Amino acid sequence: MDLKTAAYSPELFAACGQQMCAQLEAYLTQKHARDGRVTPVLDPPAMIAAAREWMQTTAPTSETGLQQRWSSMVDAMLAHAQNLHHPHYIGHQVPAPVPIAGLCDAVGSVTNQPMAVFEMGPWATAVERALVDALGEQLGFPPGTFAGFITHGGSLANYTALLTARNVALGEVWEQGVNVDAQAPVMLTQADAHYSIARAAGMLGLGTRNVVKVGLDDRRRMDPAALRIELEHARSTGRKVIAVCASCCTTPIGAFDPLPAIADLCEEFGVWLHVDAAHGGAACFSPKWRHLVEGIDRADSVVWDAHKMLFVPALCAFVFYKNRAHRFEAFRQDAPYLFDPTDPGKAEYDVGLQTVECTKRAAGFGLWGVWSLFGVDLLRTLIEGTFDLAQQFHQLLSEQSDFLPLHEPQCNIVVFRYRPAEWIALSDEELGLRQMELRRDLIGSGQFYITATKLDGSGALRVTIMNPLTTLHDLQQLLESLRALHTTAVSPQGQHETHCRV
Ligand SMILES: Cc1ncc(COP(=O)(O)O)c(C=O)c1O
The missing domain is CATH 3.40.640.10 (Type I PLP-dependent aspartate aminotransferase-like (Major domain))
Known part of the structure; x- marks a missing residue:
């Protein structure tokens, strides 16, 4: 098998693509079912060593061998991934993306449509301009x-x-x-x-x-x-x-x-x-x-x-x-080698004139794909769903005697502290430290992924609801998990240890 021929073979590409889609389908189904850990075990040196090992093994010598190796590689990528599609990922400000957006990006990546000047990525530029026009009008700027x-x-x-x-x-x-x-x-x-x-x-x-x-x-x-x-x-x-x-x-x-x-x-x-x-x-x-x-x-x-x-x-x-x-x-x-002064009208479409980047990834395909396929109503639904759920979560927190909501959420970010009866006498600083420890234990347990922040210098727990499949029931479970982690950390004699461990 000639490696160059294999690398550019449309048939091998299609076979690997079909295999990958089946693996991703199984992955999404599993995550939607809330099956398995949210965050993989985080061991940076071991992960780097594992990634390096993949690079050091000899390439297979047959197309079948390449397909099998590809499939194992996809498995490894999924096994070590942070699982944003798990509805218990309510951490950073990154969403569970609409999966098909990834396929739109893939079309741009496989054909490689970067931009600096219009001619390098004509459709990518057109898509970007269409999105700029549509979003700018959403902001309320008059067209043109x-x-x-x-x-x-x-x-x-x-x-x-x-x-x-x-x-x-x-x-x-x-x-x-x-x-x-x-x-x-x-x-x-x-x-x-x-x-x-x-x-x-x-x-x-x-x-x-x-x-x-x-x-x-x-x-x-x-x-x-x-x-x-x-x-x-x-x-x-x-x-x-x-x-x-x-x-x-x-x-x-x-x-x-x-x-x-x-x-x-x-x-x-x-x-x-x-x-x-x-x-x-x-x-x-x-x-x-x-x-x-x-x-x-x-x-x-x-x-x-x-x-x-x-x-x-x-x-x-x-x-x-x-x-x-x-x-x-x-x-x-x-x-001048990029932006032709004899054809100044084209500069309007040479986006590199306006950006830090010269060569720039065709970054608009995902949004253009979601918008064109599902319509703008989908975006409204997803946004309203996550904003509304944050209000419900705040209400839920307010009804608990052992949780303290720290603000009235304006959108889908909610910050709060856990404060069981035995922590009421703690200083703000100590209470803040307990939140950080509790968060570490929660992530380590694999049940949820949330973040932490500091308010007025003291630690607090923070969730950002950016997975449209997260429900109020998931958030109720979050509170139960935090309570259970705390309870586990109380010694059999009823003495509270200095920090929480599972
Ligand atoms: C308000 C705000 N501005 C800017 C950024 C930075 O964006 P990016 O992470 O895409 O660089 C963030 C990231 O969370 C943000 O919350």
Whole structure:
């Protein structure tokens, strides 16, 4: 068997593909049945060694041997995977994606349709533009007036949008660099904003120390009165404000900043409004939850991750500019071998002019596939289902004497603490440490995957409901599992040990 012929054989490809689909079908069926562990046993060195071993064994010499090896490889990938399709995965802000979205991505990957210029990935570019138009209109921007693109993740999206804000605010900075002798400009955001905002300030040469954290209200949203004070302070001390970065929503507890009041202030002070709607932009699709993002159409730039609440595989993050004229502001790049100056109209479709990436993965196929196959109503259903379930979970927590909900959820992120009677006297810090230990034990048991966060410096448990197949019954079981883990940790004499172990 000639290896090159085998590697490019359509027949071998089809046989491996059919085999893989059967394995994935069995995998999904098993996970939907809540069968088996949520998180595999996490042993990084052993996993790396196992992955390396696969690379060191000799390739099979027949097509049948290749098919068998492929099937074992898929088994290994599934056995060691984090199981987002298990309805007990309620951890990070990554969804159980609509599985067929993965197949759309596969078409793009097998044919390899990367983009920088239109000609490299014509259909991928067309799909991206169609999605930008449709999502931008969902945000409330009038058709034809705004611009946008897809990039590799929300962090890069925040960076690119804020690069544009910096270039607009500081004029010649792209060519001349940041003037370190001048009074340092500031960026205003809130304490719970995603770390990529501060990181962007570092990367943009603004300095993380010049990121000012505006005060919060009692629901951890940016307080417009505190924002006014910071804007006035910046003005009176002669410091330029690059942008006000609002969150829709914040990462720790899913708080939505009040955009109408913030937009009013940005207009009054002539400051760029950036909205990080990586997670909560999805509220636009729901008449029931749209009020959370009211005013988002007044933002100068918006970031929205489809690989969060639009239920497609990572990565697919959108950047929008309200004003189309800003679309080439981030990079004033001259690359004539790519962007043909004799055909300037085409630059409209050469997305590489607007992104950090030159070659960029065709990241829009998954969302385009789900939207085109099932219609936009599916997205609304999935979003509303997960948001609604979080409200029910909060209600459930409120009814338990041994659980403390720590906020009223605005979306599908819920933060709480377990506090049985014998922990009531603990300090916040000690109670927080118990939450971290309890979480580690829960994950180790394989029953659930949840995350932790810190509120006012103390640990808390955090769930993000991003699997549309998770039910209230699953969440009731979560509470039972936490109680049972705690009980197991109490010694036979009734003495509580210093930490929880199963
Ligand atoms: C509000 C917010 N912005 C940005 C990001 C970063 O997105 P990504 O992980 O795609 O880089 C996150 C990630 O959770 C987030 O919650």
